[in-house]
Amino acid sequence: MTYQTKLPFPMPQINAPPPNAGYRERLAEALRQNFDFHGHNTAYASHNFHSFPAKFPPQLPQLFIEWLTSPGDVVLDPMSGSGTTILEASLAGRFGIGVDIDPLALRLGKTKISIVDFELAAQSGTRVWQHAEHHLRHNAITITSEINNYFDEETKKFIDYWFLPATQRELFALAMEIAREPDQTIRNFLELAFSAIIITKSGGVSLARDLAHTRPHRVTDKNPRSALEQFQKRLKKNLRGLTQFPPSTGYANLLASNAQITGLRNNIAELIVTSPPYAANAIDYMRAHKFSLVWFGYPIKTLAQIRRKYIGGEATNGITFLPMPPHANTVITNIAQLDTKKAKVLHRYYTEMTLSLKEMYRLLKPGKAALVVVGTSTMRGIDTETHTCLGEIAQTVGFDLIDIAIRHLDRDKRMMPARRNTTISSQIEERMYQEYIIGLYKTPH
Numbered sequence: 116m117t118y119q120t121k122l123p124f125p126m127p128q129i130n131a132p133p134p135n136a137g138y139r140e141r142l143a144e145a146l147r148q149n150f151d152f153h154g155h156n157t158a159y160a161s162h163n164f165h166s167f168p169a170k171f172p173p174q175l176p177q178l179f180i181e182w183l184t185s186p187g188d189v190v191l192d193p194m195s196g197s198g199t200t201i202l203e204a205s206l207a208g209r210f211g212i213g214v215d216i217d218p219l220a221l222r223l224g225k226t227k228i229s230i231v232d233f234e235l236a237a238q239s240g241t242r243v244w245q246h247a248e249h250h251l252r253h254n255a256i257t258i259t260s261e262i263n264n265y266f267d268e269e270t271k272k273f274i275d276y277w278f279l280p281a282t283q284r285e286l287f288a289l290a291m292e293i294a295r296e297p298d299q300t301i302r303n304f305l306e307l308a309f310s311a312i313i314i315t316k317s318g319g320v321s322l323a324r325d326l327a328h329t330r331p332h333r334v335t336d337k338n339p340r341s342a343l344e345q346f347q348k349r350l351k352k353n354l355r356g357l358t359q360f361p362p363s364t365g366y367a368n369l370l371a372s373n374a375q376i377t378g379l380r381n382n383i384a385e386l387i388v389t390s391p392p393y394a395a396n397a398i399d400y401m402r403a404h405k406f407s408l409v410w411f412g413y414p415i416k417t418l419a420q421i422r423r424k425y426i427g428g429e430a431t432n433g434i435t436f437l438p439m440p441p442h443a444n445t446v447i448t449n450i451a452q453l454d455t456k457k458a459k460v461l462h463r464y465y466t467e468m469t470l471s472l473k474e475m476y477r478l479l480k481p482g483k484a485a486l487v488v489v490g491t492s493t494m495r496g497i498d499t500e501t502h503t504c505l506g507e508i509a510q511t512v513g514f515d516l517i518d519i520a521i522r523h524l525d526r527d528k529r530m531m532p533a534r535r536n537t538t539i540s541s542q543i544e545e546r547m548y549q550e551y552i553i554g555l556y557k558t559p560h
């Protein structure tokens with residue numbers, strides 16, 4: 116992949132690995148580095164095209180990529196979210212492979228790793244809002260009836276609840292103009308600018324608050340901004356991102372699949388850097404992402420079906436629960452004493468993470484590392500101890516646990532899961548602002 120650099124590229128500085136250290140030693144030393152990255156530039160290239168809860172700073176995968184791989188190696192992220200790992204892999208001259216099941220994550224990741232032509236994107240973006248504006252000015256009544264015909268009843272109900280009629284017309288006019296763009300990469304680029312005006316911390320142009328935290332609530336005193344104006348602004352911002360790419364010889368690809376059974380071949384990856392969803396369904400991606408996906412033609416019913424496949428979802432009927440190792444079992448049992456339903460949700464999460472870790476083990480080359488970044492959650496005031504339990508589970512599928520590093524989140528920047536429990540202890544409260552990097556190693560046999 117080759118990108119033009121139009122501005123000096125603000126490549127972040129990371130420490131160099133110790134010279135002459137063996138692989139395992141380098142992994143252990145990498146886990147002793149400082150992962151806070153507060154004050155670092157995390158918004159270069161396409162990293163800031165769209166908000167994404169629990170996305171990691173680019174410097175995190177970058178450090179492991181630099182320390183543990185060579186140019187041309189495969190770096191895998193089986194739950195790639197906004198695509199941070201695979202973009203960093205390709206910028207470092209590696210081959211990034213991402214996997215995700217979320218339709219918005221797939222659009223976002225694909226666009227972030229694509230070569231988007233600045234001039235074409237700028238021209239097409241201008242055409243979109245100019246045509247949309249013209250259409251709105253002259254055919255507002257037609258747009259209203261087009262909206263009524265376009266959406267099924269359930270989806271229309273959702274839209275009516277969360278978007279004012281004037282906003283619906285603006286968004287529909289924009290979405291229809293974007294759909295006319297024949298070049299898929301440019302179309303995806305415009306879709307992201309569109310989606311980014313809906314999914315924001317404040318809920319953007321919808322009537323929702325807290326959308327980026329994936330716990331939207333409707334507010335009636337909100338006066339949403341003009342979608343047309345917001346789209347223009349966002350487009351400009353994302354176009355600026357296109358000018359901040361370094362030249363790169365790497366490549367990346369993204370697969371729509373399930374992390375538990377990816378369909379990729381054995382031993383494909385020299386490194387895995389990934390972060391699964393939080394336990395306790397603390398971040399419900401689809402709950403927020405449907406706010407923009409409906410405008411790309413997804414019916415609410417289809418999105419509800421996709422949502423069931425997310426790791427750690429709340430539905431527990433029909434799940435085949437796997438037996439858990441001692442510590443995970445104790446945590447689940449403790450929660451079951453207070454709330455059996457919640458304990459089952461956690462058991463589902465650890466079951467699906469067992470299968471995902473097993474799959475990661477299969478996909479990783481022997482003698483290589485997997486880094487799994489997780490936050491912890493609470494259920495009924497009890498810490499799910501996600502990092503300890505996943506470290507334990509990873510060992511049951513064959514990994515060596517090298518270490519678990521802590522990183523302190525930037526409280527001003529990080530989009531944390533919304534707090535649902537105000538009675539938790541201050542120790543657990545503190546842990547909510549930490550993330551854990553579980554360092555795993557696949558021993559050659």
Ligand SMILES: C[S@@+](CC[C@H](N)C(=O)[O-])C[C@H]1O[C@@H](n2cnc3c(N)ncnc32)[C@H](O)[C@@H]1O
Nearest residue numbers: 170171194196197199215216217373374425426
């Ligand atoms: C914490 S986010 C990853 C964030 C990513 N590290 C980044 O920097 O943007 C977790 C991701 O796991 C994905 N996910 C959930 N269930 C999945 C599954 N069964 N298979 C693949 N991906 C899944 C979600 O869609 C979400 O994008």
